[in-house]
Amino acid sequence: MPIFLWEGTTASGAIQKGEIEAPDRITVENQLRARKITASKIKAKPKDLLENITFLQPKIKPKDVVIFTRQFATMIDAGLPLVQGLDILAQQQENKRFKKILMEIKNNVEAGSTFADALAKHPKVFDSLFCNMIAAGEVGGILDNILLRLSTYMEKAERLKRKVKGAMVYPVVVVVIAVAVVAILLIFVIPVFQAMFEDFGGALPGPTQFVVNLSGFLKSYVVFILIAIGLLVWCFKRVYATKKGRRIVDGLILRSPVFGPLIQKVAVAKFSRTLGTMMSSGVPILEGLEITSKTAGNVVIEEAVMRVRSSISEGKTMAVPLADTGVFPGMVVQMISVGEATGALDAMLNKIADFYDEEVDVAVEALTSLLEPMLMVFLGGIIGGLVIAMYLPIFQMAAAIG
Numbered sequence: 173m174p175i176f177l178w179e180g181t182t183a184s185g186a187i188q189k190g191e192i193e194a195p196d197r198i199t200v201e202n203q204l205r206a207r208k209i210t211a212s213k214i215k216a217k218p219k220d221l222l223e224n225i226t227f228l229q230p231k232i233k234p235k236d237v238v239i240f241t242r243q244f245a246t247m248i249d250a251g252l253p254l255v256q257g258l259d260i261l262a263q264q265q266e267n268k269r270f271k272k273i274l275m276e277i278k279n280n281v282e283a284g285s286t287f288a289d290a291l292a293k294h295p296k297v298f299d300s301l302f303c304n305m306i307a308a309g310e311v312g313g314i315l316d317n318i319l320l321r322l323s324t325y326m327e328k329a330e331r332l333k334r335k336v337k338g339a340m341v342y343p344v345v346v347v348v349i350a351v352a353v354v355a356i357l358l359i360f361v362i363p364v365f366q367a368m369f370e371d372f373g374g375a376l377p378g379p380t381q382f383v384v385n386l387s388g389f390l391k392s393y394v395v396f397i398l399i400a401i402g403l404l405v406w407c408f409k410r411v412y413a414t415k416k417g418r419r420i421v422d423g424l425i426l427r428s429p430v431f432g433p434l435i436q437k438v439a440v441a442k443f444s445r446t447l448g449t450m451m452s453s454g455v456p457i458l459e460g461l462e463i464t465s466k467t468a469g470n471v472v473i474e475e476a477v478m479r480v481r482s483s484i485s486e487g488k489t490m491a492v493p494l495a496d497t498g499v500f501p502g503m504v505v506q507m508i509s510v511g512e513a514t515g516a517l518d519a520m521l522n523k524i525a526d527f528y529d530e531e532v533d534v535a536v537e538a539l540t541s542l543l544e545p546m547l548m549v550f551l552g553g554i555i556g557g558l559v560i561a562m563y564l565p566i567f568q569m570a571a572a573i574g
Contacts, residue, residue, distance in 0.1 A: 175275070176200045179213040190259055191217065193279045203282065232270045232297050238326045245319030255282050273297055286310060301446060301463050308454040318453050325449045329442065332532060336438055339536045346547045350554060357558055359394070362387035365562045377568065379561040418471045426472055434535045439473045440504055441528035448521030458485055473499055
């Protein structure tokens, strides 16, 4: 559907301009007339040749959605109409892709669709959690409060995500650098020493011979090694794409000695924050649990949450099935039990989330402190071992000459 650029005057004499997606100019004029705007200029917007090439379009970051949500909450709280607020935010949006989506949402709302239904047409930007909370806000007449809760929730979720990424990135970068340095030494540096040792003659020490053989093997089969690594990655992705494979891998991650406790704390914080926010916003608990399970990021936790949902639908309390899953710590189960008994489950879930956010901070710091010396020893040991192995024959020759 084409987009038209318009300029017009309001009843008070103020000049406004904007964009409207419509089938023709007459529809644009009718829409502007309904908004009590006298159009002075309407023209078709020139087409962007790159707009249909997805990978060339700018990505919509979580930060963009958070800023939009907070600004929109302020506008709704100030009494601005829904369509006008969407139009203003779309016009000032710098991300062209996000701007186009906001314009489509505005046009859908203008055509009679609910805000939640208009958002649901863009699931890659606005997930089921966002849409369900907006729907609850529209029904309850508290859309501004829901938008503020959503923006706060997304900011905290994004902060948690950054912490975990920061903890994971450091060891990965160090290991990649170590592998690259060792590969360069074995492929380019060791052969130079090998040629020099052959000129001297004589048998090489065991460690030196091992490094020379390893260098020769790597130079001869480097292409096959890279292909084998690529096949292993492909096989892992295929296995992880299956339900059973993902369950095995996610279970191993949760049971791993270093990263397991951190992943569990992150999962508990995310579960508590998501479910607490949805319950505070008026989303039914069964619907909230189903959405929360999909945002867990770990199939073991997802299945545990769905078992809890199934038990609640049968009339049981939430605490008992949570304890039976074995995924959630005893303290969490006890706090949820107290929240159910006092009728303040949403508040208790948010307290659990705050507590586990701090626990994640402590766990990330402890993990970084533990990994730094381990990785340095690992890196120094490998590179130092290679250097010593190469200098052993030189030391032997110096001793023989002496």
